Amino acid sequence: MPGPLAVAVVSAERSIWSGTAKSVVAKTPEGDVGILRGHEPMLALLMEAPLRIELEDGSKVLVAVHGGFFSVDSDTVNVIAEVAELAQDIDIDRAAAALSRAQAQADAEDLSAVRRAEARLHVARA
């Protein structure tokens, strides 16, 4: 039975969430990474995607992170994002509107706005 991970999610403006968790799943440029206790030290960039934190009681916390990175060291996970939002802070209607706006404007090269909006909506609806 793995012990808890200490997780802190920090955005540029404030601390978003902190607590203990069983696992953290994050998306890096090279794919999804799952972190359990005893993970080797790691410093990775984050993609604009939902970050999944599974708590010890099995419930899940989803955070929409937009650009940033996370570091893992001796069972401490620090997620540092420029902007990070918890599900309860997101207005679904506004996020949906932002997504359709982003899709309308998106060109082939810059899909980051669309991805950001999708991540936010995904978190809000979960």
Place this chain on the structure above:
Amino acid sequence: MGAQLRVYRRRIRSVQATKKITKAMELIASARIIRAQNHLNASLPYLTQLVDAVSAAASHASDVSKHPLTAKSVNPVRAAVLVITADRGLAGAYSSNTIKDTEALTHNLNEKGMEVVPYVVGRKGVAFYRFRNRATGGEYTGFSDQPSYAHAKEIGEELLKAFMTPSAEGGVDEIHVVYTNFTNMAIQQTRVRRVLPLEVVDEIVDTTTEGGTETPFPLYEFEPSAEEVLDALLPRYIDQMVYLSLLNSAASEHAARRRAMKSATDNAEELIKSLSRAANAARQAEITQEISEIVGGADALSA
């Protein structure tokens, strides 16, 4: 009521009204200092994490000094100076202090043969450059008392874009920030800091390697690679430096305004005191005069 007395009473009323306003502004500013301080403290965890990560990545990446953001230009011809002033006045010498320091810096850089491109935050600074018909690289107004990270990012990105442009095409080789550091309620000082090219990375790496007092960085596995992580982190670091300067300046602006309004209130009190003394004397003089007129009149009748 005599004319003299009426004039005094009117002036007292007017000063009292002004005092009410300055007192209210003082209280508002005190409340906002606390809020600005909270914002400042809330942003610190991000900064420490970011600095740790940048130095960890820098110590693993090959040849940091060749990185475009840390490499010094051999022959710098242009420098950007970000000056942070207030949107509103009534804050004592707050805005003029940063402008004064900017002018000194501009002078220094000019002597070294560099051209200076000012980037101005706050209406007061913008007005300063407009009045003198001096061109600015960018003007940002409307948020000097409550800056958000989005504002800082906007400025940071623009500065970075100017920095990455070759100087032959109008880009800049150095970026300086002039802001007011908030130490505590009583002490705020204007500071000049060079943001780019970065020196701080070397400094951090040095302190961790030589002294041995600080714990060395764990052997991180970088994803995608140390260089790419560093590439992604350094622009964030710039944004964060700008954000921190904005937050410090906002807290200082409120502190300066509180101090200015406090002394205005004190002065108003002083003025009211001396005016009421004068009004009392005028009233007494009037009474004395009336009595002597009555007495004189009675004397004349009885004589």
